[in-house]
Amino acid sequence: MKLEQIASLVSGTLEGEGSIEINGVRGVHDAKEGDITFLMENKHLDVLKKSKASAVFVVKSVEVSIPQIVVAKPDLAFARLIKELHPEPRPEPGTHSSVVIGKKVVIGENVTLSAGVCIGENVSIGNDVVLYPNVVIGNDCKIDDYCTLHPNVTLYRNTEIGKHVIVHAGTVIGADGFGYTLDEKGYHYKINQFGRVVIEDFVEIGANSCIDRAAMDTTLIKAGTKIDNLVQVGHNCTVGSHSILVAQVGLAGSCTLGHHVVLAGQAGLADHVTLGDQVTMAAKSGSFRDLENNAVVSGWPAVPKNKWKRYVTTLPKLPDLAKKVKELESRLREIENGLNDM
Amino acid sequence: MKLEQIASLVSGTLEGEGSIEINGVRGVHDAKEGDITFLMENKHLDVLKKSKASAVFVVKSVEVSIPQIVVAKPDLAFARLIKELHPEPRPEPGTHSSVVIGKKVVIGENVTLSAGVCIGENVSIGNDVVLYPNVVIGNDCKIDDYCTLHPNVTLYRNTEIGKHVIVHAGTVIGADGFGYTLDEKGYHYKINQFGRVVIEDFVEIGANSCIDRAAMDTTLIKAGTKIDNLVQVGHNCTVGSHSILVAQVGLAGSCTLGHHVVLAGQAGLADHVTLGDQVTMAAKSGSFRDLENNAVVSGWPAVPKNKWKRYVTTLPKLPDLAKKVKELESRLREIENGLNDM
Amino acid sequence: MKLEQIASLVSGTLEGEGSIEINGVRGVHDAKEGDITFLMENKHLDVLKKSKASAVFVVKSVEVSIPQIVVAKPDLAFARLIKELHPEPRPEPGTHSSVVIGKKVVIGENVTLSAGVCIGENVSIGNDVVLYPNVVIGNDCKIDDYCTLHPNVTLYRNTEIGKHVIVHAGTVIGADGFGYTLDEKGYHYKINQFGRVVIEDFVEIGANSCIDRAAMDTTLIKAGTKIDNLVQVGHNCTVGSHSILVAQVGLAGSCTLGHHVVLAGQAGLADHVTLGDQVTMAAKSGSFRDLENNAVVSGWPAVPKNKWKRYVTTLPKLPDLAKKVKELESRLREIENGLNDM
Secondary structure, eight states: OBHHHHHHHTTOEEESOTTOBOOEEOOTTTOOTTEEEEOSSGGGHHHHHHSOOSEEEESSOOSOSSOEEEOSOHHHHHHHHHHHHSOOOOOOSEEOTTOEEOTTOEEOSSOEEOTTOEEOSSOEEOTTOEEOTTOEEOTTOEEOTTOEEOTTOEEOTTOEEOTTOEEOTTOEESOOOOOEEEOTTSOEEEOOOOOEEEEOTTOEEOTTOEEOOOSSSEEEEOTTOEEOTTOEEOTTOEEOTTOEEOTTOEEOTTOEEOTTOEEOTTOEEOTTOEEOTTOEEOTTOEESSOBOTTOEEETTTTEEHHHHHHHHHHGGGHHHHHHHHHHHHHHHHHHHHHHHHO | OBHHHHHHHTTOEEESOTTOBOOEEOOTTTOOTTEEEEOSSGGGHHHHHHSOOSEEEESSOOSOSSOEEEOSOHHHHHHHHHHHHSOOOOOOSEEOTTOEEOTTOEEOSSOEEOTTOEEOSSOEEOTTOEEOTTOEEOTTOEEOTTOEEOTTOEEOTTOEEOTTOEEOTTOEESOOOOOEEEOTTSOEEEOOOOOEEEEOTTOEEOTTOEEOOOSSSEEEEOTTOEEOTTOEEOTTOEEOTTOEEOTTOEEOTTOEEOTTOEEOTTOEEOTTOEEOTTOEEOTTOEESSOBOTTOEEETTTTEEHHHHHHHHHHGGGHHHHHHHHHHHHHHHHHHHHHHHHO | OBHHHHHHHTTOEEESOTTOBOOEEOOTTTOOTTEEEEOSSGGGHHHHHHSOOSEEEESSOOSOSSOEEEOSOHHHHHHHHHHHHSOOOOOOSEEOTTOEEOTTOEEOSSOEEOTTOEEOSSOEEOTTOEEOTTOEEOTTOEEOTTOEEOTTOEEOTTOEEOTTOEEOTTOEESOOOOOEEEOTTSOEEEOOOOOEEEEOTTOEEOTTOEEOOOSSSEEEEOTTOEEOTTOEEOTTOEEOTTOEEOTTOEEOTTOEEOTTOEEOTTOEEOTTOEEOTTOEEOTTOEESSOBOTTOEEETTTTEEHHHHHHHHHHGGGHHHHHHHHHHHHHHHHHHHHHHHHO
16 A cells, blocks of 8 residues: 555645555554554654654654654554554355244345354344354344354343444353342342343444343443453443443443443442443452542552552551551650659 | 232232232332332332332331232342243243254253254253253253253263253353373473362353363352352362352362352452351452351451451551651650750 | 383382272372372371372372382372373264365364364364364464364464364454554544464463454464463463463453463453563462562562562551551650650
């Protein structure tokens, strides 16, 4: 691809020779000849200067000998170019002979139903959907246009999935929420979970994650939210739009998250916790309290990140501190005794 | 359903008009007209009074204008009614043409074997069992009456499952325990795991969980225990009856849990830990020590919950405490110096 | 199996009657008549003396009445005997009629392709490979000799797996790494992940784990490494050879681990962390900093294990310590006031 074509693709301003050929994309630390790279912060300018990159996306033109494309968001331009150069391959449309389809199923145009796919009754599948091998769709599900479900995904009955949703292999959507009550003998009596899961447009869900259906209403993942692998979303949760749940995060039941929330890896929420918009929780943190808009927290139980950083630095000195307090007390007692004797 | 029928269903005492029609069930905060709700604690009585609920389950009759059903356990009555109104749907009995069945397989009556199900050799399947699509059953397994295995569940060879067991999608039972020893070159040498998994009656296991088979004996999940999603149970564990393992809990090898144990989300046990009966471990806690009957613990390493609550409140003040100790020491030194000069 | 045959199998020195028949293997605490057991530490010698074991592997001959086999590594001899007595069963070679195979697929000799297996285009499968039911292999994958993939495993396109690799049920290798950048509207824009996963020889991966493919290069699991269940390995990680990742461990993106690293259960690494060789991280620990060769750490954030052990012992006393400091200050103030009055 010629550099001038790339500039036009990302609507950037080209500075330098536009006729050169770009063969690849790479971060500034690894860029090779023929690569285009990108520069977000000037602190990496020296790395760029030493690199063999043949071109660079920048916010503002910098002093380098290679051609530059000036754009508002160099990383976004880079991602757009990657999508152009490395589009996600998709299998040919068509229905494999082994596919099992229930009654009253409506299937759109340009749909791929791979080998081993099982579709229940009363299901609606939009246009341009890809179901990879061994995907299982329960009764009464609705999958809108441009969705991709990777191998071995399971959708329980009555799940609804918006447009442009990607679900990675092994993920389970709509399994029973975890709800029991004790009976007279002290045995756990199952509370039948008759709610459902709704996933809005442009959501992506990683591999082997679980999103449970609501006890009686809806577990809801709002538009544009991205969920990583091995994440647990309990029944009746609402995850706001454009949020990020990193791998191994766990949400207990009935949590409500605002938009643009970020939960880093292995973080967790107790049940019925509400997080405001743009809350950020650090890796391994957990909260059993609601958090306000824009809160940035760490630790378990979670506290403001700066507070956490300060006390975890002090923690290893705690035994010495305890010793010191003991010592101070004995010195103090000595003085007290001395003063009493005066 | 008429209210008098509901009263009879739950063996409760009706107070008020029994002929009214109940259309739905909802918690006291969300109840709408036509709904029946339930009241566990009188602190929610005001909420009930303001709600549009048409009837209520109570322990003792309360002063409200709507009809009441008095029962010993209102939440249990509520769950029983839900089961009546929203029974778990089950697919028609029968064997799909794509099902693969090995030699010496015995299958009971009223069994559903869905598309893509694979059953190994020498397997026994009881009556009224449902295997959803793409379930894989290894050789020498035994599945007793009234079990439901959701899509893409895998049972490794020689697994035994009692009556009324539910296993949710993607769960793996009987994979090799994680056992190695170092060989002469410092490489990990696999210790073949030739034990098995036994799951007793009325156990329910969530989605994408893993229960490893024992090295040489049995990994055992006792009757009535409920396991959530993404839970890890290591080889040779015994989980006592009527216990609860919430999502993302991890048990290392050879743990033994008593009955009615509760491990909250993301909790963990080191190997060879024994928990007594009715132990409760809070979310994200972990223990490498045995815990006695009725222990209630939090934190990592786990301590009694009250202790944990006290010190985590103090933690954010730790840097100030350290500063204060330093200040006290310097003030003390000043006094000491002053006294020496006297 | 006769004891003299066992001695010869493990190249050990037999002391005692070699003609006795050994029927089983068991740990020293559980050994029964007819069993052979092993002794690693002399502190268990008394247990051995009381046990009913019929023979024992030892490092150096001990004073017991039963026959002994002296070997350098009794546990390894034990594991070798287990492998002999309980070899992993493998299904007959052959291709089930339901298997779906794409174009340009090369398959070696002695391969088992079970029911429901789907293989994409341009795939190479070596000799003596076993694919259990419903395994899905994407396009352009390469699986070398003697691999076993258990049911419902998914390999995304372009994954490469070395010799003697075992992958347990439900595991997903090569799903998209978790990479996004914000677009002009504040929406997450997907960075297409066009890299791959390479798994070297003798790696074993547990059930329902996830190893994401690299953004543009390779996620690499080096030879001999063993990964447990429900483990997350993010894109672009390199896990060194002969390492151990215990259940529910999570590695964020671009981590690099040396050889013989051990991460215990539920441990985690932030992105771009580098661990030296033979680093050990305790259960539930986490690090966002690099760690040097041979580091042994605990806690979050991780500190040297001994330090952690000391301060977690002090933690429960923290509220009392805070109280004591307050008391010391008031006593000190009293003295100061007294001295001022003098």
